[in-house]
Amino acid sequence: MxxxxxxxxxxxxxxxxxxxxxxxxxxxxxxxxxxxxxxxxxxxxxxxxxxxxxxxxxxxxxxxxxxxxxxxxxxxxxxxxxAIPDAEVLDMYNSLRPNASSAAQLEELASRLENTYSATTCAALVREAAQVYAARNLLAEEA
Structure with missing residues (x-):
């Protein structure tokens, strides 16, 4: 409906x-x-x-x-x-903390949001956060 x-x-x-x-x-x-x-x-x-x-x-x-x-x-x-399970939402929250995720990890999260949950607006926010974190040196080191 x-x-x-x-x-x-x-x-x-x-x-x-x-x-x-x-x-x-x-x-x-x-x-x-x-x-x-x-x-x-x-x-x-x-x-x-x-x-x-x-x-x-x-x-x-x-x-x-x-x-x-x-x-x-x-x-x-x-x-x-x-549409996103509660455990995944908590993981998203933790991933979006400054210095918690690398650029690649945030892109993987954004892709998962788009492809698994059709959450395109959420994915765009994650990508925006990745850009801001990169500009402010707040990304985790690549593993």
Whole structure:
């Protein structure tokens, strides 16, 4: 259920009030489905309480409509990261610390993000970090 191509304006914020029809859990439940009765009945799982990639994309559209490009980019990266296993996200975090990775290691990470997870915006950020680290002498030595 993709809502990423929905045209939103800043007037649609907050989505939960102004456009709840666009919001769904990763399992497809609507906000109206998330009730205490559903929890007690066992109809709500932990997966139902996670944010969906589509919701993050919509939040990015709202940020862009409000002229907040960097925040929009953060939401885009976050939507991509929902497909990446938690352990991989932690490895990414550690790899992006200054002096933790070589240029080749960061390029390998960027390629993995693109090719394994289709996380092109995240990959671009890793490549940008590699360039900045190179300019500031913050890359690890090649192994």
């Amino acid at each position: 993709t809502t990423a191509n929905t045209d939103l304006t800043a007037a649609d914020y907050p989505l939960s009030v102004n456009r709840p029809d666009l919001l769904h859990t990763p399992t497809g439940k609507t906000l109206d489905d998330l009730t205490m009765d559903a929890v007690v009945a066992g109809d709500i799982t932990a997966e139902d309480l996670r944010i969906s990639p589509d919701t993050l994309k919509l939040q990015g559209q709202l940020a862009a409509a409000a002229g907040r490009r960097q925040l929009a980019d953060n939401f885009t990266r976050a939507s991509e990261m929902t």
